[in-house]
Amino acid sequence: MIDPGFGERLGAAFSEYGHLCVGIDPHPFLLKEWGFNDDSAGLREFSLRVVDACVDRVGIIKPQVAFYERHGSRGYEVLELLFERARNSGLIVIADAKRGDIGSTMEAYASTWLTPGSALEADALTVSPYLGTGSLTQTVNLALKGNKGLFMLAATSNPEAAALQQSRIADGPHKGETVAQSILSDAEQWSLKREPAGSIGVVLGATLELEEFGINPDDYPSVPVLAPGFGFQGARIEDARAVFGSMTRNLIVAETRSVLAVGRGGVVESITRRANEVADALS
Numbered sequence: 508m509i510d511p512g513f514g515e516r517l518g519a520a521f522s523e524y525g526h527l528c529v530g531i532d533p534h535p536f537l538l539k540e541w542g543f544n545d546d547s548a549g550l551r552e553f554s555l556r557v558v559d560a561c562v563d564r565v566g567i568i569k570p571q572v573a574f575y576e577r578h579g580s581r582g583y584e585v586l587e588l589l590f591e592r593a594r595n596s597g598l599i600v601i602a603d604a605k606r607g608d609i610g611s612t613m614e615a616y617a618s619t620w621l622t623p624g625s626a627l628e629a630d631a632l633t634v635s636p637y638l639g640t641g642s643l644t645q646t647v648n649l650a651l652k653g654n655k656g657l658f659m660l661a662a663t664s665n666p667e668a669a670a671l672q673q674s675r676i677a678d679g680p681h682k683g684e685t686v687a688q689s690i691l692s693d694a695e696q697w698s699l700k701r702e703p704a705g706s707i708g709v710v711l712g713a714t715l716e717l718e719e720f721g722i723n724p725d726d727y728p729s730v731p732v733l734a735p736g737f738g739f740q741g742a743r744i745e746d747a748r749a750v751f752g753s754m755t756r757n758l759i760v761a762e763t764r765s766v767l768a769v770g771r772g773g774v775v776e777s778i779t780r781r782a783n784e785v786a787d788a789l790s
């Protein structure tokens with residue numbers, strides 16, 4: 508049997524479980540609220556309980572690698588365990604590592620997170636295109652070869668990013684476009700023209716006015732969108748359709764603190780309720 512591409516698996520997850528993606532960011536305050544120590548044992552308990560609460564309730568998770576790196580090699584051991592448990596349970600795992608470097612170094616990062624059979628194999632990786640999207644060419648090739656996905660930071664949810672991401676390009680093929688728009692255009696080319704289709708996406712913060720970035724979401728109906736910013740950062744799921752237009756059908760609604768800050772006793776109910784709210788708002 509041929510392994511389906513990332514875009515196809517994402518579409519199947521939307522159909523089966525809807526668009527909610529549970530972010531797993533083991534903040535020290537969350538570990539405390541859950542009754543765990545801020546050490547590798549606490550990290551392990553927290554992570555595996557969140558994964559178990561997600562199975563059969565949502566289709567996608569997004570572990571934030573930074574919170575595992577805090578714990579050094581033991582944190583990485585937990586991450587390996589988390590990825591294995593989640594992927595074996597049918598969850599799509601987006602490793603939120605936001606890697607970005609020159610092409611040859613990016614290739615090493617990509618082989619870590621996206622090579623089938625590697626210790627840290629995920630289904631997709633967040634990457635930074637701010638060394639130029641061309642620096643990601645080898646990463647895109649490697650991702651597509653392994654039926655994996657990528658999410659390039661285009662317009663991020665933090666307000667400090669706007670000046671850089673809204674600035675206009677002076678020269679070259681993207682002349683006149685904003686930086687964010689140029690990243691979307693490249694993602695669209697890679698998603699439309701390369702096989703497996705629909706596997707190269709972008710990050711667009713749900714907190715933003717996309718037109719301030721020169722982006723009309725209806726121009727990019729085929730690009731998967733990872734959208735953080737709902738819940739804790741203030742974006743409302745009820746506004747998602749208005750903000751993301753035609754992109755809504757490919758929208759990954761990523762939420763962490765709003766779903767997990769309920770303590771370990773309430774997490775199943777919290778995930779179930781939020782998955783239903785997201786389904787209602789996007790139906």
Ligand SMILES: O=C(O)c1cc(=O)[nH]c(=O)n1[C@@H]1O[C@H](COP(=O)(O)O)[C@@H](O)[C@H]1O
Pocket residue numbers: 530532571603633662663664665710711712735736737738739740761762763764765
């Ligand atoms: O790539 C991301 O996921 C990301 C991009 C962005 O623009 N803004 C953003 O908040 N994130 C991540 O999304 C998560 C936000 O979590 P909550 O605000 O708790 O839902 C964190 O892991 C951030 O690193």
